[in-house]
Amino acid sequence: MNRRHFLLTAPTVALGAASLPATALAAPAVITSSTQLLPRRGKGPRIVICGGGWGGMTAARYLRELIPDSDVVLLERNPTFWSGPMSNKWLVDIVDTDFLNHDMLHPANKYGYTLVNTNVMGVERDKKIVRTAHGTIDYDYLILSGGIRNAYDAWFGDDVGAAEYTRTHFPNAYEPNSEMLQLKKKFKDFKGGTIVMNLPPPPHRCPPSPYERACLMAWYYKVNNIPAKIIILDPKPMVAPIGEGYRAAFRELYPDIITHVPNATVKEVDPYNKHIKTTAGDFDFDHAVLMPPHQAADMVWQAGLIGTGPDGKPNGWADIDPRFFTANADEDVYVVGDAMGMVSEQFGHYPKSAHVANAIGKIVAKNIAERVEGKDVTPVLPDNLCYMMVNGDPQEEISVEFEYELDPNGMVLQTQIDMDVRTNDLVALDFAWIKGRFDDFLF
Numbered sequence: 001m002n003r004r005h006f007l008l009t010a011p012t013v014a015l016g017a018a019s020l021p022a023t024a025l026a027a028p029a030v031i032t033s034s035t036q037l038l039p040r041r042g043k044g045p046r047i048v049i050c051g052g053g054w055g056g057m058t059a060a061r062y063l064r065e066l067i068p069d070s071d072v073v074l075l076e077r078n079p080t081f082w083s084g085p086m087s088n089k090w091l092v093d094i095v096d097t098d099f100l101n102h103d104m105l106h107p108a109n110k111y112g113y114t115l116v117n118t119n120v121m122g123v124e125r126d127k128k129i130v131r132t133a134h135g136t137i138d139y140d141y142l143i144l145s146g147g148i149r150n151a152y153d154a155w156f157g158d159d160v161g162a163a164e165y166t167r168t169h170f171p172n173a174y175e176p177n178s179e180m181l182q183l184k185k186k187f188k189d190f191k192g193g194t195i196v197m198n199l200p201p202p203p204h205r206c207p208p209s210p211y212e213r214a215c216l217m218a219w220y221y222k223v224n225n226i227p228a229k230i231i232i233l234d235p236k237p238m239v240a241p242i243g244e245g246y247r248a249a250f251r252e253l254y255p256d257i258i259t260h261v262p263n264a265t266v267k268e269v270d271p272y273n274k275h276i277k278t279t280a281g282d283f284d285f286d287h288a289v290l291m292p293p294h295q296a297a298d299m300v301w302q303a304g305l306i307g308t309g310p311d312g313k314p315n316g317w318a319d320i321d322p323r324f325f326t327a328n329a330d331e332d333v334y335v336v337g338d339a340m341g342m343v344s345e346q347f348g349h350y351p352k353s354a355h356v357a358n359a360i361g362k363i364v365a366k367n368i369a370e371r372v373e374g375k376d377v378t379p380v381l382p383d384n385l386c387y388m389m390v391n392g393d394p395q396e397e398i399s400v401e402f403e404y405e406l407d408p409n410g411m412v413l414q415t416q417i418d419m420d421v422r423t424n425d426l427v428a429l430d431f432a433w434i435k436g437r438f439d440d441f442l443f
C-alpha cells in the first residue's frame, strides 16, 4: 500500500486506487496547502464533511442515500474510529478495544462516500474551500462535525508546555483518539492514593459520563483492593443529570472511595507539583484526570463561526440556527454534534452526546436533500438518551432521556426524564442502544 492509497480512500472515484493506472495515482512532487485534493465526481452537489465521528459519519451515510448523485467527502484526521460511548466500560475491561475502535473504510465503501485521512486546517467560506494538510477541496455544502477541543489555554494561557505536560501526564481522553490508551495505562498502573477528577464548566461533552467514569474506577479499585480515594471536583452546585441515581451510587456503593465536592470551579492547576486550587478549596493529588473547559473544535473557529456571549467575547461554540443547524453567518455551512452552540433560552445547548450527534447527522442530511430538491425544509428536532453504568458486579445502570418540541414562537423546549433507580435491566438496553447506533453508520 503506497502513501497515496493510504491517505485517499475513495470507493468508486478517481483517486480510489485499484481501477486506475499507476500514473493517475502519482502524488504531486510537493503537496502544499493549495494543491487540489480531489476532482469532483458526478454532476450532483459536493458536500464536504469535516470530522468523521458520530455526527459526521452519520451525515455521510444518509447524504449518500438521500442524494444518490451527491459527491460526499469525509475528512477525518484519525486513522480509525474511537467511540466515546462505552469507553468508560472499556477502561475497566467490561468491553474490549475492538468494541470501541473501528475501521472507517468499511462504511465509506458500503455507503459510497470518499474518506480522506487528513487534518482540516482552515475554511475559506468566501471561496467555499476547505484547506487540509493534503491540499484544498471545494464544496457546495459544508458540514462541520469536529466535536470538541480541550481549552487548556483557559488554565495555562500561552504556556503550551504546561498544557502538553497536563495532557500527557493526566489525560482525560474526552477527544476520541489514542489518548484513550494513555488514560487506560495510567489507570491500570495506579497503585493507590488520591485521584482528583474535575468536571469542566457546563456546557461540556456528555455531562453524566465523568460521574460514570468515577463510579467504574471506584468499582475496579474496590474489587482489586487498590487503596484509592477519588475526589470529584464539580463546578455545579449538585450532581446532574441523574443526580439522585449517582448520589445513591456514591453513598451506597463507594462511601469510602468517592467524595463529590460541589461548587468547585478550577482556579489554578499546578500539574508539576500535583496541586489544584478551586473555589471549594485546594487539593493535592497522586494522580488526576484533568479536564479543562470544552469548546467547539478548532475548525469552527477557523471558519469564523463561533458565537459571542453577552460580553461580546467568543462563547466557544458554533453560532447556529436552532431549527435548521445552519451557521447563522452562512446558510451553506451546517454544524453537527457537540460543536453546536446554544439552541434554546430554556435549556441552552443540546446535550453534547453521541445520540444527539447521530440524530442531527440524519436531520442535516435530510435538510440538505430537501434543499437540493428545491423543497421547503421542514424542521425536525433530535431526542436524547444516555445509559450510565454505576456498578460493575452486578452490572447496574441508570439513565437519562430528553425530549424536544417547538413552542408556538419557535423556541425549542426540553423535557428531562431521569431514571435514578440502578438496575440490571438497563444494561441490556444500553448494549442494544450501542448496537443499533453502530449498525446505523459503522457496520
Ligand SMILES: Cc1cc2nc3c(=O)[nH]c(=O)nc-3n(C[C@H](O)[C@H](O)[C@H](O)COP(=O)(O)OP(=O)(O)OC[C@H]3O[C@@H](n4cnc5c(N)ncnc54)[C@H](O)[C@@H]3O)c2cc1C
Pocket: 050, 051, 052, 053, 054, 055, 056, 075, 076, 077, 078, 083, 084, 085, 086, 087, 088, 118, 119, 120, 121, 145, 146, 147, 148, 173, 174, 175, 176, 205, 206, 209, 213, 297, 298, 299, 336, 337, 338, 339, 352, 353, 354, 355, 356, 357, 385, 386, 387
Ligand atoms: C467517556 C465518554 C463517555 C460517553 N458516553 C456517551 C454515552 O453513553 N452516550 C452518548 O450519547 N454519548 C456519550 N459520549 C459523548 C459522545 O462521545 C460525543 O457526544 C460524540 O462523540 C459527539 O459526536 P461528534 O460527531 O460531535 O464528535 P466526535 O465523535 O468527537 O467526532 C469528531 C471527529 O472530528 C475529528 N476532527 C476534529 N478536528 C479535526 C480536524 N482538524 N481535521 C480532521 N478531523 C478532525 C475528530 O478526530 C473526530 O473523529 C461520551 C463521551 C465520552 C468521552
